[in-house]
Amino acid sequence: MTAETGRLAGGAGVRGFLVQHGPGILRTYGIVFALVVLVIGVTANNPTFLTSTNIYNMLSQWAPAGIMAIGMTYVILTGGFDLSIAAGYSLCAVTAAGLGQGGASPAMCFLAAIGVGLVLGIVNGGLVSLIGINPFIATVGSGFIMSGVTLLITDNKAYIVDDPSFATLGGGDIGGFPYAGMLLIGLMVIGGFILARSVYGQWIYAVGGNREASRLSGIRSQLTEASTYVVSGLCMGIAGIITASQLSSAQADIDPDIVFDVITIVVVGGTSLAGGIGSMWRSAIGLGLIATITNAFSLLDLNPFYQDLAKGFIIVGALALDVWSRRLARRAAIA
Amino acid sequence: MPAGGTPPAALTVTGMSKSFPGVHALAGVDFTLAAGEVHGLVGQNGAGKSTLVKIITGAQAPDEGTLLVHGRPLDHWSPRAHMDAGIAAIYQELNTVPARTAMDNVFLGQYPRVAGFVRRGEMRRRFRELAALVGAEEISPDAVAGLLSIANQQLLEIMRALVAERTILIMDEPTASLGPSERERLKEIVRTLRERGVSVIYISHDLDEVLEIAQTVTVMRDGRVVETRPAAGYRAADLVHAMLGEVPDAAHAGAHVPPSADAPEVLRATGVTLPGAVHGIDLTLRRGEILGVAGLVGAGRTELLRCLAGAEKGARGELMIEGMPRRWPRSVAAAVRMGIALAPEDRKGQGLVLIQNGSVNVTLPDIAAASTAGIVSSRRRRELAGAAVTPVGFDPARLSAPAGTLSGGNQQKLVIGKWLHRRPRVLLLDEPTRGIDVGAKAEIYAVMRRLADEGMSVIVVSSDLDEVVDLADRVLVMHAGRKLAELSGAEATVKRVLDLVFKVEEVAA
Structure with a gap:
């Protein structure tokens, strides 16, 4: 968000400009600088980083988390939170693989999994928006239920799909560019466009910025909020089928930590947990940052034990920067 | 000017300046708060009142200037230091912790304690003392603060300032959210405090109120003090003149033309009911008419508007728009489609x-x-x-x-x-001028009158009775969710409204 509150007084000069606009620029583009610096640093130490093979690999590997970050961006922009995505993602993957093991066509498997994701999203949206349970608790609770259901269905065994066409979505490519990566980029662009330019996107920003003012302006706040969980559910479904296809199998609790990766992507990008401020390009940059750091550890042969440490510092640092720059911006805005 | 031998002033501000990039918020302000006086501070928004208050309370450090508290210099700028020096502030926005009890709120951060434990009994005893002092015996120490009326929550804040025997109290728009009887009580409290030796800086956009309660008035404009004089020497019009620096368009200029008797009826609502708040109100509105709604806080005025605007799910009633019966709006969007729009009370x-x-x-x-x-x-x-x-x-x-x-x-x-x-056919305005300065008020009045002259119908709710009586063609007086009367023409006077409302209060009491 750029807020041009007024022209500068003539004598303010460079210092005045930095005092007034520096915090805003830092807050808006700091994360871009960070990514650029990181990419240059990693490439300088290992030129393989910027090869197409490596980029394609990263896209493929991060497609599920990146796609769920799209839904999470929607949810967080309304001031909500979806902690059920790891469990939901497993349930969707298991749905696809289970049907695949039973001999259903890949299209059938994928559509069913996406349908399950949508239903889960509708349930979450209902719990948070219609019943009014705190999103944090509602989605932790629904996440447990989803995990439990997945365990019961699978009896904690993996479903394995033999049909090679089932693996095309996750493993196929055009000239090395993986389908999963295309899906990730395509969905991010579409999701970002809807958010930034559509009427629906404007509702999300308005509801996240001030729910009551939006309602009194005739916007259906509850429905708007609920719908973001459905978007998140849809993303769980798509992420689930990509993983099921990549592995040609699925089981309960595929990757319980993926929820933290997804939240990290959105928050490190600079989307505010208070709602109303943020955007999809931010989540794209956040994804780039987290993916690059993870990749750097293997490329540069660093001790992997430091990886969590690095991620942790980045999250805390990003949020501290956010709070700090906002405080400076507010100070400049009082004038 | 204080002569030698008199006790030092409670507060002496000298040469205070503060700039933000591009703006001089304060430019060499001198200000003296005599011990034991109520000192009115007035000025338009942006005149520098808030910045001055922030510096006095230690929330911001000045670029230049000195501050003496009871003759002693205070040059460490932190809220804590200024509180310890005896300065407390009560703002228009409440600073209560809604989920805690009344007692916890009053003693927030200043619990009577022994060996690190809170002395609940002592707290309870002192709470009752303080409540008696501000005439708020009806507040139970165990009441949940968020469920109390705005007026009572404000009293909790005043009690909080009294716990530590603060000697300097800054009140920023304390009556902005209060109804007439609560305003009177607050003025009474200010007088009591003054008798106990507390010095008060009283900031308000209600100039008559300032003149009534203050002994001295300071007018600020563009970051400077324009003049300081005894309140007795002022009329409200002089203050406005000093605040604006020029003769403003009179707030009442450009009187709106009341609709003719045969103007078509735009809205007819019968039996408007919201359980617990509004009980069977009937009202009609003609094209180009301004209807004022007056009453005490809690009379159900805001709720009535919210019912009409589709913002209350539990609302019932019958509605006719331009003579056609319509279903009662179940959502804001539905009301907007019928041409009814609400500008709510709480802007932010x-x-x-x-x-x-x-x-x-x-x-x-x-x-x-x-x-x-x-x-x-x-x-x-x-x-x-x-x-x-x-x-x-x-x-x-x-x-x-x-x-x-x-x-x-x-x-x-x-x-x-x-x-x-x-x-919209019907524009509902809830407290449209609360907390805004004189110049902007006049503009809002002019806008309302022009919209009505252009054929829009307006319902305006305001706690400022002068405003309601002045603007409206007809005034609907409410009490406890019911319609007491509808006044129009020469009948619609502030006195008549107050008589009606207070008579009912007496009967009820």
């Missing part, structure tokens, strides 16, 4: 998305109009917003600023402007 909490800019806020009710096939054009959005706010006197060049950075007057213009694009 209910009217605006503060982090978004003016264009976004103004087009919120009608984003679709700025879009093609669901895709919003920001250029179209700016054009629509510009067209909507120009008639309410908002400078379109400021539309790109986040709403939260604007003055109260400009925020109110956005809240009204956002409905104008849709040309």
Whole structure:
């Protein structure tokens, strides 16, 4: 968000400009600088980083988390939170693989999994928006239920799909560019466009910025909020089928930590947990940052034990920067 | 000027200056608060009152200048240090912790303690003492603060300031959210405090109130003190003159033409009911008419407007729009489709998305109009917003600023402007001039009158009775959710409204 509150007084000069606009620029583009610096640093130490093979690999590997970050961006922009995505993602993957093991066509498997994701999203949206349970608790609770259901269905065994066409979505490519990566980029662009330019996107920003003012302006706040969980559910479904296809199998609790990766992507990008401020390009940059750091550890042969440490510092640092720059911006805005 | 031998002033501010990038918020302010006086501080928004208060309370450090408290210099700028020096402030916005009890709120951060444990019994005893002092015996120490009325929550804050025997109390718009009887009680409390030797800086946009309660008045304009004089030497008109620096268009100029007797009826609502708040109100509104709604806080005025605007799910009643029976609106969107729009009471909490800019806020009710096939054009959005706010006197060049950075007057213009694009038949205004300065008030009045002259019908709720009586063609007086009377013409006077309301109160008591 750029807020041009007024022209500068003539004598303010460079210092005045930095005092007034520096915090805003830092807050808006700091994360871009960070990514650029990181990419240059990693490439300088290992030129393989910027090869197409490596980029394609990263896209493929991060497609599920990146796609769920799209839904999470929607949810967080309304001031909500979806902690059920790891469990939901497993349930969707298991749905696809289970049907695949039973001999259903890949299209059938994928559509069913996406349908399950949508239903889960509708349930979450209902719990948070219609019943009014705190999103944090509602989605932790629904996440447990989803995990439990997945365990019961699978009896904690993996479903394995033999049909090679089932693996095309996750493993196929055009000239090395993986389908999963295309899906990730395509969905991010579409999701970002809807958010930034559509009427629906404007509702999300308005509801996240001030729910009551939006309602009194005739916007259906509850429905708007609920719908973001459905978007998140849809993303769980798509992420689930990509993983099921990549592995040609699925089981309960595929990757319980993926929820933290997804939240990290959105928050490190600079989307505010208070709602109303943020955007999809931010989540794209956040994804780039987290993916690059993870990749750097293997490329540069660093001790992997430091990886969590690095991620942790980045999250805390990003949020501290956010709070700090906002405080400076507010100070400049009082004038 | 204090001569030798008199006790030092409670507060002496000398040469105080504070700049923000591009603005001199304070430019060499000298200000003296004599011990034991109530000192009115008035000025338009942006005159520097808030900055001065922030420096006195230690929330901000000045660029230059000195502050003496009871003759002793205070040059460490932190809220803690200034509190310890005996300075407390009560703001228009409440600073209570809604989920805690009344008692916990009063002793917040200053619990009577022994060996690190809170002395509950002592707290309870002192709570009752303080409650008696401010005439708030009816507040139970165990009441949940958030469930108390605004007036009672404010009393908790005053009690909080008294716990530590603060000698200097700053009250910033303390009566803005209070009804007439609560205002009287607050004035009484200020007098009691003064008798106990507390010195008070009293900031208010209600000039008559300032003149009534203060012994001395200081007028600020553009970061400077324009003049300081005994209150007895002022009339409200002089103050306005000093605040604006020029003779303003009289607030009452451009009187609106009341609709003729045969103007068509736009809205007829019968038996409007919201359980617990509004009980069977009937009202009619003609084209181009301004209907005022008066009553005490809690009379159900806001709720009545919210019912009409579709914002209350439990509302019932029968509705006719231009003679056609319509279903009672179940949502704001439904009311808007019928041509009824509400500018709510709480600009910041209910009217605006503060982090978004003016264009976004103004087009919120009608984003679709700025879009093609669901895709919003920001250029179209700016054009629509510009067209909507120009008639309410908002400078379109400021539309790109986040709403939260604007003055109260400009925020109110956005809240009204956002409905104008849709040309509602009926515009509901809840406290449209609360907490905004004299200049902006006059502009809002002019806008309301012009809209009515152009054929829009307006219902206005205000705690400022002069305002209601002055603006409205007809005044509906409410009490405890019921209609007491409808006054029009020469009958509609402040005195008549007060008589009606208080008579009922007496009977009830």
